[in-house]
Amino acid sequence: MKKILLIDDEPVFNFLHTEIILSSDVDCEIETALNGQQALDIIGKNFKQDNRIHDVIFIDINMPIMNGFEFISSFETLEVVKKGKTILAVVSSSLNVRDEEQARLLGIKHYFSKPLTEVDVLNVLDIKR
Numbered sequence: 001m002k003k004i005l006l007i008d009d010e011p012v013f014n015f016l017h018t019e020i021i022l023s024s025d026v027d028c029e030i031e032t033a034l035n036g037q038q039a040l041d042i043i044g045k046n047f048k049q050d051n052r053i054h055d056v057i058f059i060d061i062n063m064p065i066m067n068g069f070e071f072i073s074s075f076e077t078l079e080v081v082k083k084g085k086t087i088l089a090v091v092s093s094s095l096n097v098r099d100e101e102q103a104r105l106l107g108i109k110h111y112f113s114k115p116l117t118e119v120d121v122l123n124v125l126d127i128k129r
Helices: 011-023 034-048 068-077 096-107 116-123
Strands: 002-007 028-035 057-059 085-094 111-112
Touching: 002 011, 002 034, 011 028, 011 057, 011 116, 028 034, 034 057, 034 068, 057 068, 068 085, 068 096, 085 096, 085 116, 096 111
Parallel strands: 002 028, 002 057, 057 085, 085 111
Antiparallel strands: none
16 A cells, blocks of 8 residues: 655645545555645654655645745655655646756656646556556
């Protein structure tokens, strides 16, 4: 079972993306956060409870408290086992080319425009249908 974290300050996008992922028939557990700091708290709590980290984290860029880029930088400093296997993917409504360039500089290989599609989800999870 895949463990997925959605980070977006717009609850409607967390809901929509949850529905899209569930409709793709991926066996998964989905959690949501409204900003990067809340996501880090969820990751830390989960890791303490079951020594497990998310397989995929979908991240919005523009959020209050801690934006997507700040989250990515903070995530890289976490001392949790197997975080290197976590796939980080940006999902943004930003049309700014610099945002995508900055994401690439931070090592992000997947950059999508909102909303996510089933194809996007399957591509990130490397599932062929």
